[in-house]
Amino acid sequence: MGDIHSVILIAVIAGVTMLIRFLPFLIFNGKRKVPEYVMFLGDKLPYAIIGMLIVYCLRNVDFVTASDWIPSAVSVAVVVFLHIWKRNTLLSIIGGTLLYMFLVQAVFV
Amino acid sequence: MSTKEVIKKAFIKSLPVMAAYVILGMGFGILMTGRGYGPLWSFVCSIFIFAGSMQYVTVDLLAAAASPINAAVMTLMVNARHLFYGISMIGKYREMGKTKPYLIFGLTDETYSLLCDDRDYPAGKSQRELYCFFVTAFNQSYWVTGTMLGALIGTVFRFNSNGIDFSMTALFVTVFVEQWLTSEEQRSALIGIGAAILCLLVFGESNFLIPTMILITLLLSVSYRKGGKNNG
Numbered sequence: 001m002g003d004i005h006s007v008i009l010i011a012v013i014a015g016v017t018m019l020i021r022f023l024p025f026l027i028f029n030g031k032r033k034v035p036e037y038v039m040f041l042g043d044k045l046p047y048a049i050i051g052m053l054i055v056y057c058l059r060n061v062d063f064v065t066a067s068d069w070i071p072s073a074v075s076v077a078v079v080v081f082l083h084i085w086k087r088n089t090l091l092s093i094i095g096g097t098l099l100y101m102f103l104v105q106a107v108f109v
Numbered sequence: 110m111s112t113k114e115v116i117k118k119a120f121i122k123s124l125p126v127m128a129a130y131v132i133l134g135m136g137f138g139i140l141m142t143g144r145g146y147g148p149l150w151s152f153v154c155s156i157f158i159f160a161g162s163m164q165y166v167t168v169d170l171l172a173a174a175a176s177p178i179n180a181a182v183m184t185l186m187v188n189a190r191h192l193f194y195g196i197s198m199i200g201k202y203r204e205m206g207k208t209k210p211y212l213i214f215g216l217t218d219e220t221y222s223l224l225c226d227d228r229d230y231p232a233g234k235s236q237r238e239l240y241c242f243f244v245t246a247f248n249q250s251y252w253v254t255g256t257m258l259g260a261l262i263g264t265v266f267r268f269n270s271n272g273i274d275f276s277m278t279a280l281f282v283t284v285f286v287e288q289w290l291t292s293e294e295q296r297s298a299l300i301g302i303g304a305a306i307l308c309l310l311v312f313g314e315s316n317f318l319i320p321t322m323i324l325i326t327l328l329l330s331v332s333y334r335k336g337g338k339n340n341g
Contacts, residue, residue, distance in 0.1 A: 009175065
């Protein structure tokens with residue numbers, strides 16, 4: 001494949017990504033008042049979406065194969081535990097990720 | 110709060126994303142060099158696309174020399190969730206001035222997860238804008254830095270980065286726990302997880318995001334109709 005084709009692909013992907021991000025702001029610009037219902041969604045969505053993103057991150061986990069789901073389940077549990085215990089975001093992320101890498105590279109190979 | 114304090118606050122807020130982005134960005138850079146795309150290609154992607162999971166998909170699209178139409182449809186599917194981020198930030202970003210286009214451009218999953226909760230924004234309009242701008246810009250700088258590190262490492266040697274992508278999961282789990290402990294929105298959180306699991310089971314892993322977003326909207330609409338505006 002040529003470089004020109006690659007440049008076109010990257011431009012298309014960047015363009016569509018920007019379009020999606022700007023669209024809500026273009027629809028509800030300064031002139032149009034944002035409906036109360038949309039503001040309500042805006043208030044509640046963050047909590048629902050973070051839940052959705054967790055499921056999205058774990059979507060490829062195979063719950064039949066123990067070597068696949070145990071590292072994810074254990075590491076997620078450890079992140080939850082670490083975070084409730086210490087409330088330190090960096091510690092929770094780095095601790096969970098190192099544990100997960102150890103489990104998939106050294107234990108459940 | 111002085112400008113310096115706002116920048117410091119933004120930097121501290123962004124630290125967890127630094128860990129996730131440097132690691133994930135490295136993964137992207139390594140994958141790109143593995144497919145024969147050097148550091149400049151990775152750099153351009155991270156500057157202009159700036160969308161974590163979509164850039165991982167981009168590696169495959171480039172390697173397969175996909176058609177522009179396919180690339181556009183794929184981008185729509187993978188990034189449709191960003192429509193939701195926009196909707197939920199309309200109110201918070203309405204007062205923003207000249208950096209607003211950049212704030213919108215940089216509204217990635219991770220940036221959104223840091224800025225969607227405006228309870229810890231600084232007081233004052235210009236301080237809030239400065240804060241949001243620096244959180245976004247710090248995040249992109251981590252992403253670009255990680256990408257370049259990965260692209261350089263990928264051209265020099267290989268190491269076992271297997272499992273490194275868990276940092277993204279860990280970030281979202283952390284944000285979830287934090288929100289769970291500090292807000293009254295447990296019902297919305299459960300709606301998100303429940304709807305996503307249900308749609309994952311019904312529609313499968315490559316098609317469940319859009320049904321999930323529709324279902325979440327429907328369920329939240331029901332509580333809006335019931336006048337549940339103030340009871341979580």
